[in-house]
Amino acid sequence: KRVWLSLERFSAHFSIVCFFSIFVTMHLVLGDLSYSFLEEMERGSVIGNVAKDLGVDLRTLSSRRARVDIEGTRKRYCDININTGDLFISERIDREGLCGKKASCVVKIDLVFENPLELHRVSLLVQDVNDNSPKFRENLMKMEIRESSEKGSRFSIGVAHDADIGQNDIQRYILQTNEHFILAVENKVVALVLENKLDREKQKEINLLLTALDGGSPQKSGSVVIHVTVLDANDNAPVHRGIQFLTAVDYYCFSSGKK
Numbered sequence: 395k396r397v398w399l400s401l402e403r404f405s406a407h408f409s410i411v412c413f414f415s416i417f418v419t420m421h422l423v424l425g426d427l428s429y430s431f432l433e434e435m436e437r438g439s440v441i442g443n444v445a446k447d448l449g450v451d452l453r454t455l456s457s458r459r460a461r462v463d464i465e466g467t468r469k470r471y472c473d474i475n476i477n478t479g480d481l482f483i484s485e486r487i488d489r490e491g492l493c494g495k496k497a498s499c500v501v502k503i504d505l506v507f508e509n510p511l512e513l514h515r516v517s518l519l520v521q522d523v524n525d526n527s528p529k530f531r532e533n534l535m536k537m538e539i540r541e542s543s544e545k546g547s548r549f550s551i552g553v554a555h556d557a558d559i560g561q562n563d564i565q566r567y568i569l570q571t572n573e574h575f576i577l578a579v580e581n582k583v584v585a586l587v588l589e590n591k592l593d594r595e596k597q598k599e600i601n602l603l604l605t606a607l608d609g610g611s612p613q614k615s616g617s618v619v620i621h622v623t624v625l626d627a628n629d630n631a632p633v634h635r636g637i638q639f640l641t642a643v644d645y646y647c648f649s650s651g652k653k
């Protein structure tokens with residue numbers, strides 16, 4: 395019975411401690427701020443004013459030694475000017491390096507005030523800039539296509555990659571106008587479609603320029619040369635020059651003297 399009572403007392407104490415620690419944490423972490431700005435901005439560029447946005451005067455900033463803290467990384471990305479309250483870029487912010495292909499890129503920083511300790515969570519929303527061109531894996535793509543291939547045959551080719559997102563990513567492909575192929579792009583698969591049959595006896599090799607374009611402004615592009623080697627098919631009967639062969643009918647007519 396005594397053990398049971400002390401257990402009960404312990405759990406009551408524990409709940410009180412928990413309640414207070416949650417309360418204290420809530421008190422420390424105050425209203426979130428968020429700033430949205432473009433990646434790759436120059437160092438020193440101002441992205442907002444924390445004094446204005448938190449409604450504190452400038453003297454408070456310096457007397458309580460306001461500073462920017464970032465957990466788990468040595469990079470600071472931005473800093474605060476204690477005399478003006480401005481939050482400014484202190485390091486290159488590369489959206490691709492931070493977030494890759496993620497649709498939204500948020501970096502969380504803490505704004506810390508001392509005496510008493512106070513923490514403000516600040517979200518930095520990094521917007522994409524079109525600073526990457528579409529790139530193909532190589533400058534030259536080699537293909538071999540048999541001349542007997544039927545019209546409508548498809549030959550898939552490697553796609554280009556663009557590190558940016560949304561409109562700044564690849565939007566379309568253009569194939570240089572040519573006699574034999576058109577382009578088909580479906581679900582990020584790019585293919586050459588044979589429009590007019592090949593003839594190795596006329597043309598053994600074909601070079602096609604393929605260009606990928608993003609939708610940024612200004613627009614960026616990347617190209618690849620597709621080198622098609624036309625493979626032979628046995629599509630020509632032998633032609634013998636010099637000796638005239640007679641057909642069976644000719645021979646019959648010749649031998650019977652009726653020709």
Ligand SMILES: [Ca+2]
Binds near residue numbers: 433434487488525
């Ligand atoms: Ca970038």
Ligand SMILES: [Ca+2]
Binds near residue numbers: 433523524558
């Ligand atoms: Ca970018």
Ligand SMILES: [Ca+2]
Binds near residue numbers: 526527556558564608
């Ligand atoms: Ca791009």
Ligand SMILES: [Ca+2]
Binds near residue numbers: 595627628
């Ligand atoms: Ca042939």
